Amino acid sequence: MSTHDLIVIGAGPAGMATASKAADLGLTVAVLDEQPRAGGQVYRDVDRVAALRGDILGADYTQGATLTAGLHHQAIEHVPGATVWAIEDGFRVSYTRAGRGAQIAADRILLATGALERPMPLPGWTLPGVMTAGAGQILLKQSGVLAKSAALVGCGPLLYLIAAQMVRAGTPPVAMIETQTRSDLIEAARHVGGALRGWPYMLKGLKMLAEITRAKVPRYPGATEIRIEGTDTAEAVSFVHRGRAHRIACRTVFLHHGVVPNTQAARSLGVSHRWHAGQSCFAPRLDVWGQSDVTGVFIAGDGAGIGGAKAAELAGRLAALKVAEESGRLSTDERDRQAAPLRSAHARELAARPFLDRAYPPFAGALAPEDATVICRCEEVTAGDIRGHARLGCLGPNQAKAFSRAGMGPCQGRYCGLTVTSLLAAANGTSHDETGYYRIRPPLKPVTLGELATLEHSAPDTAE
Amino acid sequence: MKPDSPFLDLETAPRVAVSIDGAPLELPEGANLAAALLAAGVTVFRHTPVSGAPRGPFCMMGACFDCLVDIDGFTRQACMIEVSQGLRIIRPRDLGADDVDA
Known part of the structure; x- marks a missing residue:
């Protein structure tokens, strides 16, 4: 089992920046990434696709x-196509790559596992042809496949x-149901001060809106009662806009009402x-360096x-400075001197966030879906099922999981967890923190017996 | 061999032969399998074991497990697989199919 100073999980912007800064400071780093090429979702496949x-x-x-x-640094071992399924204290990380299991170890670990789309349970959201907006972007970026x-x-x-x-690609959306x-x-508007400090973001937003308007894409802001219709695939979206019912035929639906940390x-x-x-x-509790309350575990990027x-x-980069200081590669003075400009740049990047979060809140109709709507896609559990379990005295998601199987399918709650917490909190009159979240255990992704069988037996404590 | 796909494909990579449910299909080599199947007009990837409902790719980033297909005998997320020559893709069937086949 190979050992490094730091293991980074995820090769998106946070993971890549951590790895290269840590390597520059003299640390040995392994970067495990599930995707075949670096970039994360935001820069997916950028080395091939940019041209x-x-x-x-x-x-x-x-x-x-x-x-x-x-990432092309001699102190960085970049392992693409690696699906991590267990992280144990110490730290020992188990993963599968090309059908074979493997393990590596490090004293410190940085999780850069990014974001997931916020679940958007609407009637019809499980139909083929309904995807997340992020999925639509991935199709366009990586594959040049346009709806x-x-x-x-x-x-x-x-x-x-x-x-x-x-619009730029020549396939404008048939409608924006906002x-x-x-x-x-x-x-x-109360957060307009922050919006002004984050003016580059606001300017980009206005430019995008102008492009959409010029292309005459119909927009329906303030839409309610949204449902996706179809039998074997999505055929239309129906909704109410300014008191009038609409039905728009389409073959693909891209859903989005924000992204949330992948925890x-x-x-x-x-x-x-x-x-x-x-x-x-939910977001992890972290100090100003991204260090969590579990010693040696750092988190950076949208996962934080x-x-x-x-x-x-x-x-x-800030997390890399702290890891280097803890590993004795950097004095605290030097760490703080290098951190100062990064901190002010970080604050500027976040300045527009409160404005955006308030201007584009999650859709109420998807936070509290009607009873018949499926909220756990894997086990096909409805919002009404969860409310029924609350009436039977179910206080938290782990109990609801045992009652209903919600969160027990292959996605392990990634696309139902927040909905289940919100439904239980609303039904029981408790806060989200009181209600809690699913207990997550390894394996984090499915692993086969064959993959387990190929694990090296280099660590004595793994032998029976 | 391109049933009216809801997607337009800009991919120009050379195509290789694969099969889906035993039928031949040509897909761009090295392409993301889920994307390539969508572009080829495949919209339903599987039927769920719970109710037999149809499903297709949802997240395209390995998180939702809705694009599961059987490849050479293993259940895989199509969005995490690259197209290669000779892939044998089977779409998992609906409720009770396992019991019937066994």
């Missing part, structure tokens, strides 16, 4: 190549970004999480709370 579709995707995408270049007849449903900056990219309301914008790996290690009311999600790619990169 092919850089014009459609824009400079915010192609600049990711500066980060992937940083010819897509409705975009939800709200937030990513929805406008994909709409603008679809869930934010006029009063959301009025409430958000699976952190939770499996026992890192404590807290409800973040402004972002309506949603901040976007630039903030992720800066948080990764």
Whole structure:
């Protein structure tokens, strides 16, 4: 089993920036990434794709190549295509690559596992043809596969970004069915100071909106009662806009109402999480360096709370400084001297966030779905099932899981966990923190007996 | 061999022969399998074991497990597989199919 100073999990902006900064400071680093090529979701496959579709995707995408270049360092072992399924104290990380199991070890670990789309349970959301907006972007980025007849449903900056990219690619969306309301914008105006400090983001947003308007994409802000219709695949979206019922035919639906931290790996290690009311999600409790309450476990990027790619990169560098200082490669004075400019840049990156979070809140109809709507896609458990279990006295998600199997399927609660917590909290009149979340245990991803059988027996404590 | 796909494909990579449920299909070599199947007009990837409902790719990033297919005898996430010559893809069937086949 090979040993490094630091293991980084995830090769998105946070993971790549951490690894290259730590390597520059003299540490040996292993980067395990599930994808076959570096970049994470935001810079997915950037080294190959920038030349092919850089014009459609824009400079915010192609600049990711500066980060992937940083992985070419002799002190960095980049392991692509590695699916991590267990992280044990000490730390020993088990993963599968090309059908074979393997383990590596390090004193410290940095989780850069990024974000997931916030679950958006609506009637019909399990139909083929309904995907996340992030999935739509991945299809475009990595594969050059464009939806010819897509409705975009939800709200937030990513929805406008994909709409603008679809316009540039010559396949504009058939409609934008938007869930934010006029009063959301009025409430958000209280955060206008931050929005002005984060003006580059606001300017980009206005440019995207102008592109969408020029392409005459129909927009329906403040839509309610949204349902996706179809038998074997999505055929239409119906909704109410300004008191009138609409039905828009389409073959693809991209859903989005924000992204949330992917906390699976952190939770499996026992890192404590807290409800973040402004972002309506759980986020790990971290100090100013990204260190968690489990010694040696650091978290950077969107997995620590949603901040976007630039903030992720800066948080990764800050964590690398702390790891280098703890490993004796950097004095505390030098650590703090190098951290100061990173901290002010990080604050600037986050300045527009409270405005955006308030202007584009999660869709109420998906936070509290009607009883018949499936909320656990794997086990096909409905919102009504969970409310029924609450009536029987079910207080938390782990009990609900035992009652209903919600969260017990292959996705292990990634796309139902927040919904189940919210439904139980609402039904029982408790807070999200009191209600809690699923207990996450390894294996974090399915692993076969064959893959286990190929594990090296180098560690004496693994032998029976 | 391109039933009316809801997707437009800009991919220009050379195509290789694979099979889906025994039928031949040509897909771009090295492409993401889930994306390539969508572009080829395959919309339903499997039927669920719980109710037999149809499913297709949802997240495209290995998190949701809705794009599961059987490849050479192993259940895999199509969005985490690259297309290679000779892949044998079987779409998992609906409720009770395992019992019937056994």
